[in-house]
Amino acid sequence: PAQNKHDIAAIAKLFDMRADFVHAHPYGSGHINDTYCAYYDQAGQRIRYIHQRLSTEAFKKPIELMENVQRVTEHALNELLKSGDKEARRRTLTCIPSVEGTPHAIDADGNCWRTYPFIERARTYDTIESEAQAMEAARAFGEFQKLTATLPGKPLHETIPGFHNTKQRFQHLEDAIAADTHGRAAEVQKEIEWFMARKDEASIVVDLLESGELPLRVTHNDTKLNNVMLDDVTGEGVCVIDLDTTMPGSAIYDFGDMVRTATSPVAEDEEDTSKITMRMFMFEALVKGYLSSAKEFLTDKEVSLLAFSGKLLTMECGSRFLTDYLKGDVYFKVHKDRHNLIRTRSQMALAESIEAQMPEMEALVAKYR
Ligand code: ATP
Ligand code: MG
Ligand code: MG
Incomplete structure (x- = not known):
């Protein structure tokens, strides 16, 4: 088993555990x-409990992040308890407070930690094995949105600003093309044209949110x-x-993003684009699962964009890979030559497969709404 990189017995002392630490090991x-x-x-x-050290590389404002997590999980638990759910404590993460009463604790090295009760008798899967799993995952994400829809108070912190601002993502791509710092633009003209031809579509959701x-x-x-x-x-998707x-x-x-990550039969960096396709039976499982929990709160406008959403998020992700390729691979870790270009092309292939199947996808959304 892997060694602990951190002294977890010391971390345990930072939280209000009301139990004696025995041992710990890296997990997941x-x-x-x-x-x-x-x-x-x-x-x-x-x-069992989960202790997690937050990545300081990924999250610049861990305390704001934990404030979000605390508010969301506390609200979710209250809603579940109110509804009389006997399994309420398995259906949401809950933060164990630090000895100072905060949802996070800072260790001697300045690392930010949090603690959750371990969700027992359930597990996560790294790859989707069946339609049933896709349906359950989609239903669970819909449940999560339903629980958080009633969150009172001020808006949550935007922990990663512009995360899904596709309009801005495309702007960053155009900036990278113009700068062409690594002389790679000439080689990817076809890819650039592909994205530019879809620029208007990329701003649809951002514009509708703004208006x-x-x-x-x-x-x-x-x-x-x-x-x-x-x-x-x-x-069942429990939590x-x-x-x-x-x-x-x-x-x-x-x-x-569920459509993007769950409907293709191959990995995100598949080189043989002929293997990349949006599998309709997986899309159907996602629509069925998601709408079973989300249809009661989604607006007509949102439902009307579900079929398109997979294409949007796939284009967004592809544009990020291409931007990173043009900038010399500074954001995504690369493990082989032209890795980001391979990823770009795989996202383009998936988006094209979605484009080709839009009418059928629209019909499925209509069936389950
Ligand atoms: P990612 O690469 O998906 O961003 P991450 O580093 O943010 O992952 P998590 O997804 O929070 O980490 O947790 C890693 C794994 O630990 C999960 O996939 C899950 O298997 C396990 N895990 C996390 N929290 C719990 C919990 N409360 N109970 C049981 N298992 C958990
Ligand atoms: Mg994870
Ligand atoms: Mg994560």
Whole structure:
């Protein structure tokens, strides 16, 4: 087993655990934070908690981030308890406070930590194995949006400004083309033209949010399958986790990113673009699952954009890969030659597959609405 990079016994002392620390080990397959599973003894019973060190590289304002997480999880728990849900404490993350009463704690080295009860009898999956999983994940993300739709008070902090501002993302692409700092623009003319031909579409959701025709909601913004815990026995999507990017956004972004990450049969950096396709049965599972929990609060305008959302988020992601390629691979980690260009082309292929299947996708949304 992997060694602990941090002294978790010392971290345990920073939180109001009301139990005795026994041992801990690195846990899960997250790419951003350092996650530990810790065992505690509480009056003779073994219980588990998750301690996480927040990535300081990814998150510049960890305290604001934790304020968001605290508000969202506390509200979700209250709503679940109000509804009489007996499993309420399994259906949302909850923050264990620090000894100072804050949702985070700072260790001797200045690292920011948080602690959650371990969600037992459920697990996450790194790759989607079935339609049922896609449906459950989509339903769970819809439930999450439903719970947060009633969050009172001021808007959440925008922890990553402009995260899904596709208009601005395209502007950054144009800036990178103009600067052409690595002399790579000539080689990718076809790709550049592809994105520029879709520039108007890229601003649709941003414009509708600005004009108020689409509502700003509390959204998750990282709606991958491995951010939902599925029940070990029933397969039910019990709890949405990884709330680092939860902030104001559009429901379209959350659903679109599910379509982008769940409907293709191959990895995001597949080189053989003939293998990349938007699989309709997976889209149907997502629509069915998502609308089962979200249709009661979504507006007609939002529902009308669900089929398009997958294309939008795929274009957005592709434009980010191309921008990074032009800038010399400064943001996304690359593991092979032209890795960001390969990723760009795979997103283009997926977006084209979606474009070709739009009428059928629209029909499925109409079927389940
Ligand atoms: P990502 O690469 O998805 O951004 P991350 O580094 O932000 O990941 P998380 O997704 O928060 O990390 O957590 C990593 C893994 O730890 C999860 O996929 C899940 O398996 C496990 N995990 C996190 N929180 C809990 C919890 N409260 N109970 C049980 N398991 C958890
Ligand atoms: Mg995660
Ligand atoms: Mg994460």
